[in-house]
Every structure is written in structure tokens, then in C-alpha cells.
Amino acid sequence: MDFDFTDEQRLLKDSVDRFVADRYAFEARKAVLASEAGWSPAIWAQLAELGLLAVPFAEDEGGIGGGPTETMIVMEAFGRGLVVEPYLPTVVLAGGLLRHGGSDAQRAEHIPKIVEGRATMALAQVERGSRYDLHDVSTTAKRDGEGWVLSGEKGVVLHGEGADTLVVSARTAGGRRDRNGIGLFLVDGRAAGVSRSGYPTQDGMRAAEIGLENVRVGPDCVIGDPEGGLPILERVADEAIAAVAAETVGILAEMQAITVDYIKTRKQFGVAIGSFQALQHRAADMVVATEQVRSMAYYATMMSGSDDPAERAAAMSATKVQVGRSGRFVGQQAIQLHGGVGVTMEYRIGHYFKRMTMIEAFLGDADHHLARLADGGGLFKAA
Amino acid sequence: MDLRFTPDENAFREEVRTFFRENLSKEVHAKLVEGRHASKHDLVEWSRVLNRKGWATPHWPEAYGGTGWTPVQQYIFLEELQGFPAPAPLAFGVNMVGPVIYTFGNEEQKAHYLPRIANLDDWWCQGFSEPGSGSDLASLKTKAVRDGEEYVVNGQKTWTTLAQHADWIFCLVRTDPAAKKQEGISFLLIDMKSPGITVRPIELIDGGREVNEVFFDDVRVPAANLVGQENKGWDYAKFLLGNERTNIARVGVSKERLRRIRELAALERIGETPMIQNPRFREKLAAAEVELKSLEMTQLRVVAAERTREKGKPDPASSVLKIKGSEIQQMTTELLLDVVGPYALPYVPDREDERWDELSNEPPIGPDWAATVAPTYFNWRKVSIYGGSNEIQRQIIAKAILGL
DSSP: OBOOOOHHHHHHHHHHHHHHHHHOOHHHHHHHHHSSSSSOHHHHHHHHHTTGGGTTSOGGGTSOOOOHHHHHHHHHHHHHHTOOSSHIIIIIIIHHHHHHHOOHHHHHHHHHHHHTTSOOEEEEOOOTTTTTOTTOOOOEEEEETTEEEEEEEEEEEETTTTOSEEEEEEESSSOTTOSSSEEEEEEETTSTTEEEEEEEOTTSOEEEEEEEEEEEEOGGGEESOTTBOHHHHHHHHHHHHHHHHHHHHHHHHHHHHHHHHHHHHOEETTEEGGGSHHHHHHHHHHHHHHHHHHHHHHHHHHHTTOSOHHHHHHHHHHHHHHHHHHHHHHHHHHHHHHGGGGGOSSSHHHHHHHHHHHHHHTTOOHHHHHHHHHHTTOSOOOO | OBOSOOHHHHHHHHHHHHHHHHHSOHHHHHHHHTTOOOOHHHHHHHHHHHHHHTOSSTTSOGGGTOOOOOHHHHHHHHHHHHHTTOOOOOHIIIIIIHHHHHHHSOHHHHHHHHHHHHTTSSOEEEEOOBTTBSSSGGGOOOEEEEETTEEEEEEEEEEEETGGGOSEEEEEEESOTTSOGGGGEEEEEEETTSTTEEEEEEOOTTSOOOEEEEEEEEEEEEGGGEESSTTOHHHHHHHHHHHHHHTTTOHHHHHHHHHHHHHHHHHSEETTEEGGGOHHHHHHHHHHHHHHHHHHHHHHHHHHHGGGSOTTOOOTHHHHHHHHHHHHHHHHHHHHHHHHGGGGOSOOOOTTSTTHHHHTTSOOOSSGGGTTHHHHHHHGGGGGTSSSOHHHHHHHIIIIITOO
């Protein structure tokens, strides 16, 4: 039982913390947001140089062989900096699918490109009617000789417009909500029949609505079993929940620090407003909520490596409930304690609030996960 | 980072659990499962069982009878004790006055009191709060005036838990009325049989009488019963309260309660459906489980940090543990109220109440386990009040963690 980092992990943390502090100041980030792509290829190249894009991949594939703890370290720092580059879609989501389901050839083709910063990827999974159910898939993939033909519509695909390669979940058999019959397909973002309509998201990232019209892919483009993609997708979604829990820790810790700093310096009635007990207790409650989610981020990090899907799902749902609850509480209090400046674009706090709010809806909100946890029999089974 | 328990730690857990299974009486175990109280006799017997095993005071230094367990083992022991559930050793002795005596007491005091605490030969109670001194404890007025080789004590303590059983009381008393309020307080050990002490029970809203008022009327206390130095008592009290808070999350207690709720909710039906299948109830229960898992991980973070923490310095995170720990304990009592439904209403006195014989003519009403549910809900409102109210904990966080 220890929460200590290894020497290598400490080095990683120093490196990513320094990157965020030096290269990701609020003003620099603003310039990135205002650019056409909405993210910075130059910063992406730096992430590659620092080895951050290599974190979860095996050493013989060009990675550094990191596990959930390394991803936690990176994501917490990215949360503090509100990093908008497509790390989550490329490295955590698509990279995770390749790690857990990709063939040798698929990994050999795509992972070096990710690690070296030569290509970005995105996961096209959500559909208009699917909400948070990974198994609710209407997009179809039909056999076409050796290969497949994909048709359908995907929505809110993070980094969908800029990605070089998409991973698309599509139905190969069964009905719309069947757990079996879902395949995962690697699709070139520029392939014939792919239409992408990109837009900014509320938190300054980019997403796209994606149309697939008779998109032809080869037999080598299926990740794993063409009818058995769901367990891979679920595993990666669980890892992504652990990752955003760590991002949440970074965001909330930063919101708390910014807010406490603010109420120590802002004066009204001739004194710092932080001297008022009503505000002190609110700030103390923010600490409690932040510590709770920090604890759950550790828990999720530990459990995301579990090979028992039911146990892992329960842990991740519990984590996502806490992410939702703590995120909303700390975010709202942070804005409130700032008063008017809290709702201006000029000031930092609102940007954290917006990212936090989007994380709440990513891969299932608190209500969704509370129901999933409850339906699965809860966290504490008989001793 | 490795958050799993080691094979040795898991084996240790199994050893502890087996010992409880083989040594705790079935009857006492059943009382606790049903939410009833262990009697004085039950606790004395159990404390002696633990003491014979060498487990009555595991967290004490080995020189005074501790086990030398790691912080993780201490945690496992406590979690198993609470989760089994087995009676908790009397906190006033082993967690409060014991550590004060071995840290600040003299050799005679250590040699005399510590073994008696471990064996529950002496039942201790805590004389801190007064009618006018609750959260502002340092304003206490009970005074001790030196008269030769004795102190003469006058004043009143209140909320004195289980004083009706007590042989001894450790008291904060004012020995220098002229000094700044924190600097005129001393820590005194007082024999409850001393002439001039009167104990008056306070009936609580659950119908029980666990707390008391204790009056001191010219009580003569040997000066040898002073712990440490005169007028340094506030330092010892802060040390004691810091120790109190490290155990206050009571994760094992809430885990056991949530398991119990799950069991009972499988027996209760809404129409034809077991309550545990009701989506609304199930989600409420799941929400409590999430809170508890988060608390457990926070507790483990504090436990893991203990190795590197300065001795005697309580972690400010213990305030987080107190706030969430108490809220979750209270949440479990509310969930049990939900489970029993209408049979929360009948008032059935606790069988441990000394008035049981005169009150027990009535046949039991409703399911066996329903009688304790509403009283426990009422009684456990105390957990966010005692040990430094949750508002005081927020104040500690604001000052010690945030620097506000």
C-alpha cells in the first residue's frame, strides 16, 4: 500500500509540470484557441519530443511502457494547464484501442506515428440517439468481398475534423442495441465518403459531426473481432474515465488555488473577503470535494488495470459519479466566490469551469453512472 | 504507486478476522449487528480477550504494550474490528487518556494507569466540555485550586459519555485564572469515587442515557494526579483531540452498515419487489457507497503518509475525514430509516437500558431489527457535533490548509 511515485514517474511529473508551467500560460493558450485548427501542431511536436505521446505504449513499439499511473500524472498536469491538444482522443482513446485490440500490423503502422507526433487520431463512437451507451450503434459495416463498407453518422467526435485516422464503431450484426455485432474500424479521415463538419466545443476544444457514406475499408482495418469490438471499447472507455478523473483533479486543484488566492486579495468592506466565515466554509467544502475526487482518481488509476470487466465497470462508474459531483460543486463555488469576474472570458476561472462541465458529460454523466453502478450491484459486496 | 494490500497484509487481515470469529461471543456480535449497544460487561469481557491476545492497545508504543504494527496493519485491524462488527475498545482509555499519559505523564503514572487501561480495569470518561464551553473549549471554567498536596476542584462538566460506568475521569481544569485562556489550563486525573462528585444522566432524543452531567463540589484530588506540567493542559488536549480525529472516519463502521442495509433491503418488499431492486433506493445506496469508497481512499492516503509524517502532528486531512466520515455515518442511518418504513415508528427501549425490566412487559413489535433504526438515526446526529463539530473542522481546513 503506497501512493509514492517511482523515480521515473517523478521525472515524468517534473517534465510535464514544467511544460505546462512554461509553455502553456493562459495567454499562450488563448492564441492557440484563436488559431484556425484550434490546437497547436508546434506544441504537439513538443509533446512528442518530451516523450509524452509515447507514455502508454510498449517499449518495443516506440513507447515508454507507462501504465495508468503515468497517464494519471500527464492528465492531471494537462488539467491544470487546460491543454487543448488532442491527447485524449489520440493517445488515450485511439491509442488505447490499438493497445488492447490492434493486430501487430495495425500497431506497427499507427503507434510510431502517434509517438513521433506525425499523426493524430479520433474515436467516432457517439451517435445522435446513443447518448452514453457504447453499445447503441446504428452505423453499419457490411461485408464487401474481403473488406467492409461503412455507412452512418457519428457525432461530437472529439478532434474529429483534424484527425488523420478515425476509429469508428459500427454494427456488423444484430440489432441497434445488441452487445454483440459491434466492430471497430480504422478509417482514413480523408477517405472517399467521409464528410466532416468541425466546430469548436464549449471548452475551447474541437469536435465534428461525421458522415460515412459507403466508405470502403480493407480487411486489415478491423480492430479485433468484427463482431466483438464492444469489450475493447468498454475497456478503453474505462481507461479514459480514469484519465479524465486525473484531469479533473488538476482542474479542481487549480480552481481551488485560484479561488483561495482571489478571496485573500479581493477587498470589500475594507477587508479581504476571505476573512468572512461564510466564504471560508465554502472554500473548506471545496477542499473536501477536491480531496474526494483525488482519492477516486487514485482508485480509478488502480482499477483501470483490472482484467475483471464487472469490477472495473463498478469502479469507473463510482469514479465518474464523484467526478460529476465534485466537479460541479467546486466549479460552481469557484465562480460564485469570484463574483462578477468569474463569469468573464477575460479571467481564468471560467475556462476551467467550462472544461469541467464538458468532462461531466464525457462518457456518461453522474446520473448515468450512478444507475450503472446501482444496476451492477454496487461497490461493496458481501465480505 | 501500488494501492493493493500485500500478501502479508491480506494474511494479517485473515488472522484478525479469524480471531474475532473464534473469540467474540455470538450474543454480543448479534447485538451490534442489530444496532444495539454492547453492555459494560460485554465491553469489559471483550477488552480482556483482546488484552490477553496483546491487541487491546495496538497503536501504543511497544514499550507500553503496543503491537508494533505498521500503520497499514493498524488500519486493517480497525477496519476488521468495525466491519466484523466487534465492540470498539473504550476510546476514552485507549485512544485518549492512555496516549496522553505515555506521552506526557511521569513514570509512576505510566506504570500504574497504562496496564489498567489496557485491561479495562479502570473505566475512563472525558471531562472536557462544560455548559458554557463547547466549541470554545478553552473558555472552560471548572477550577482547581492548589491546597498543599491536593487540588480542590469546583465546577461542572457535561456531555460526559458513559460517566455512569466510570471509575476515573480525565479533566481539563483552570489552574491559572489570570493567564490567557489557553495558558491557564491543566490536565487532571480524578477518581470518580471522590467525595463531592455527582453524576446526573442526560436523556437523549433516542431515549438512551449515554451522556451525563458531572458536578464537582470541593473535590480533593492528589497533586500527584496532575499530568505533565501545571498550565500546559491545553497542549495535551490538542494532542488528544488530534489522535481522536485520526480514527474518526470510521470507514469500517459505515461499510458494515451499508452491507447491513443491502441485506435488509433484500428482505423488505415494495409490493412484490424486494426494495433492493427499487431503482430509486438502489441509486441512493450506490451514491452512499461512492462517498464511502472515496473516504476510504482518503483514509488510506493519510495512513500511507503516516510513515513520513512528523510524530504527534495530526494531518490536516483528518478534518476532511471527520466531515465526510460523519456525513456518511449519518447517511447510513437515513438509509436504514428508508428500509424499515412504517416499523421505524414503534418505540421499544434498548435492552441494555437499566430500566429494561420495568419497560419490557410489551411483546416485541414489528421485525426484530426495526427497533434500533429510528433511535440510531436520532442518536447519530451527534457524530457531526462531537470531536470538534463539522463547522470547527471547516475552520481548521480554512486556517491550516488554505491559510485564510
